[in-house]
Amino acid sequence: MGVLFKQYLSGDKIYTCSQCKTHCTDHGQLISKAFQGRHGRAYLFSDVVNVTLGPREDRMLITGLHTVCDCYCITCNSVLGWKYEVAYEESQKYKEGKFILEKAKVQKEGSW
């Protein structure tokens, strides 16, 4: 489908997709490690690259009702997590526009 454009991140602490090693995000974008995804622990990041977003859907999560879009790795199309589009409770508004990546789906590049 055309030549995929893969962005590369510079820095020492990079998270990559566990299946295809495409760069996803950087340690500097990490906001919190205390989240629960569908398959265990998940991290909250402010910005992620090399992902495409699926359609918006409303989901009832542990913290309440949210509108989210699933994120897919552009190279291997595996679901890495989701992006918060709208949060319906005031205390959850800080998550809007940020990404959740599941710990099982990403790995650290190199040893750090």
Added chain:
Amino acid sequence: MAPPHPLAVCNGSSGPQQTLGSRGLVNRTEYIRVLEQALRALGYDSVAEALEHASGIVQQPQQAAAFRQAVLFGSYDEALQLLPSVAADDGVMDRARFLLLRQKYLEGVQQGRTAEALQVLRQQLQPLRVQQQVLHSLAALLLQSGTGSGAMAGVSAAQLEQGRAVLLDELQESLMPSLLIPERRLEELVEQALVTQLERSRYHNSLHTRLSLFSDYQAGAEQLPTQPNQVLEDHSSEVWCISFSQDGCWAASASKDGSALLWAVTAGERLENPRVLLRQPVPCQLVAFSPDSQLVLTASLDSVVRLHDVQSSKLLRSFPQGREAGVVAISWFPCSRQFLVATHKLLAVYGTQQAGAAPQRRLPSCHAFVYDAVVLGGCIISVGQDRQVAFSRLSDQRVEHILESGTVTSLHLSPCHRFLTTNLASNCVHLWQLPPGLGGQALAGDGAAANGHAAGSSDTLVQQCQGLAAGSSDPFDELPSAPLHEYRMADARPGRYVLRSCVGGATSGFVACGAEDCLLRIWSRVSGEQLACLSGPAGCVNAVAWHPRNPSLIACASDDSTIRTWLAPAAQRGRLG
């Protein structure tokens, strides 16, 4: 002492109205004076004089005419005497004096009258308080000519005349234009009007335009290539790149099915006779023709760059880049004997005739990761993950940056080397205007001759001096800080693929780019508006190429495994050149 006001010299200020033209912008006196100058320039002196008698308006006052004559005949002393009466104010008189004396000195040197020239230098130029550097370089010319005396002696009358005409143009800045009308003023005004008409017509795309003074130039949309011409289905998978050779006789395409095809462009503007350049199990990403159209490079996903001959379509050399390298760009130097291969971390220069497979030269890259690179003369333009477009000059290692607003996925240089388009990941294209002379001289050591500094040649002598006085500026200091235009594709969502745009058309007047929504858009380079939106491909349009010699032909490579071409309707009806 201020010179007399020109209108006080001429009469005829009462009577007929003072402004002409439908908008009342043209001053009648000026109009008649310019007409008189044009008549004299055409050789009709008697007609000009008759006009002066009849209208009562002289072209220029006596002292201005005398000054002009003095300069053109080379009697510089007389010109110096007349200077105070024609100069605009005292401030510029020094500069005018310097120019006159310099020309006198140079002519003396050229004609071998060195004693006279020395006298000018010592007694007349010295007291003018000119910069020491300039005086020294003028003196150096005297020494140079002394040694190569043979070549100095014969300076033809035509060259003298030319030099004096150039001097008059330079002096214009110091003189009041109302006293001494700039040379060829009417022709200059008419040409300005014609150029404006050309620029105003958004669709202007023909090589041979006949501009007439009788009616305004109108170019219609039939000059844009919007009529589908061919659909070539010779590839079995997505086509990723397409390119025309500089001489316009060949086209090459690279595809995901691992093959690169070489097409011949016929006189009937059709791409025919595909020959296989390359067939590999891994997709072929890039093709690039050399500037002399004899060689073509292909790059595949197995990180091997291959060199092929165009006429025989045979493989000449291969340059493997290392297993996980990933070639992002290949680009030729203007000499057609060296090319640049850019991988994610490295820019390397190779020669076509080199012995081994190692690069001739490895260049430091200022980006952590390189996304695209292109060669412009002696300068390399590269773009990387830090959103900077870096210009690095090979001769002195100078590097300058332009900051882009988003991540750049690909670069394209226009054939005239004046414009650069950058494709952003946010689905838009930016057009940047590059300062002239950015490429500069070619790479040292490739045998190309440098700019003519041959000592002993008489006309470069004058050129050298004129360059010294003017002070040349480095184009690297004049890089733009903002793009000229931003062209948006319909989709606002960030795109996933690398799309290649191009600049083309008769005067590089158009920017074309394909998009993921399967449409090919053409924008005007001058005004920035979208002129055409072509449909036809059934997949993402990956690359677009505009024919460099024939502005009515455009081709695109698409994900539906086709290469499509479009022609301009005016060309199909045989009206365009």
